Amino acid sequence: MKKMMIALLSLLFLISACQPVDLNAPAPVYNTGIDPDSWVTIPAGPFLHGQFDEAASIDYDYEMMVTDVTNAQYAEFLNAALADGTIKIAGNEVAAYYAGDEFNGGRHEESIEAGDYILIPLDDEALRLDYSGETFSAKEDWANHPMTMVSWFGAKAYCEYYGWRLPSELEWEKAARGEDNRPYPWGDTLARNNANYLSSRDPFEDMSTFGSRTTPVGFYNGNTYDGYQTLDSASPYGLYDMAGNVWQWTGDVYELQHYRYMRGGSKNVYDNNLRIWVRNNATPTFVSPAVGFRCARQENGG
Numbered sequence: 001m002k003k004m005m006i007a008l009l010s011l012l013f014l015i016s017a018c019q020p021v022d023l024n025a026p027a028p029v030y031n032t033g034i035d036p037d038s039w040v041t042i043p044a045g046p047f048l049h050g051q052f053d054e055a056a057s058i059d060y061d062y063e064m065m066v067t068d069v070t071n072a073q074y075a076e077f078l079n080a081a082l083a084d085g086t087i088k089i090a091g092n093e094v095a096a097y098y099a100g101d102e103f104n105g106g107r108h109e110e111s112i113e114a115g116d117y118i119l120i121p122l123d124d125e126a127l128r129l130d131y132s133g134e135t136f137s138a139k140e141d142w143a144n145h146p147m148t149m150v151s152w153f154g155a156k157a158y159c160e161y162y163g164w165r166l167p168s169e170l171e172w173e174k175a176a177r178g179e180d181n182r183p184y185p186w187g188d189t190l191a192r193n194n195a196n197y198l199s200s201r202d203p204f205e206d207m208s209t210f211g212s213r214t215t216p217v218g219f220y221n222g223n224t225y226d227g228y229q230t231l232d233s234a235s236p237y238g239l240y241d242m243a244g245n246v247w248q249w250t251g252d253v254y255e256l257q258h259y260r261y262m263r264g265g266s267k268n269v270y271d272n273n274l275r276i277w278v279r280n281n282a283t284p285t286f287v288s289p290a291v292g293f294r295c296a297r298q299e300n301g302g
Helices: 002-017 071-083 152-161 169-177
Strands: 039-042 045-049 054-058 062-065 088-090 093-098 115-121 129-131 136-138 247-249 260-263 279-282 296-298
Touching: 039 169, 045 169, 054 169, 062 169, 071 093, 071 129, 071 136, 071 152, 093 152, 115 152, 152 247, 169 260
Parallel strands: none
Antiparallel strands: 039 062, 045 054, 062 296, 088 093, 093 115, 129 136, 247 260, 260 279
């Protein structure tokens, strides 16, 4: 009987594991108190970058968004840009014109010519936006979560629509690290409740049903949410979610390469991938529930 019970439980587990993932399962809604419209200044000067603490310097002040761009913010952009013709609906995706890259014929390099490229897909259930056929809106439970399912073209289009830009890798790294050699934005060690990463056990994670999901921007700020105590995990300049939650597109276009780089780790990675110097890359048309972005600008707005 005991062996039969164990076999039955194993069968039930396998059946449940094979059930379709409900990407739109209800999620708790929390106000983190962190304003996604806020920016901070990163001062000019030297800093250390990379795993081996190489000396670097940025000779100008610049600003970075305190949080990743949210679903609500991106929906607002889509509505404005669609109304003025900056973007368009092309089949099952939102697209916009890109002037193309210089093609140098490097090994494995692919040509990216001038043309229309995907910003976001419209037919993917992982998208946290609704489209009525005329206007976009953020799904109610996800309005203050980071915008995901957005390509590099989609991230770049958002920033440039407002006169901003994607940060360079060096700009991103200084904003995350400050001037010392810390491996994480908040310091030298990583606790489970510093960031949203694989098995962080936050209120949005349930590996038995839908796996790891994004947390609201600025979630790890020292607040307690329904008994889940977070640690204040801002970078030295006050930026949140610079490790975990979603990978963040950066703006560099490197010679002999067509792929683009991301920083910060995500909800789907192990702890060692949250270190500041870790890089990821993909083609600029790539979209994922674990990839988002934030913008940078000079203090004069550019």
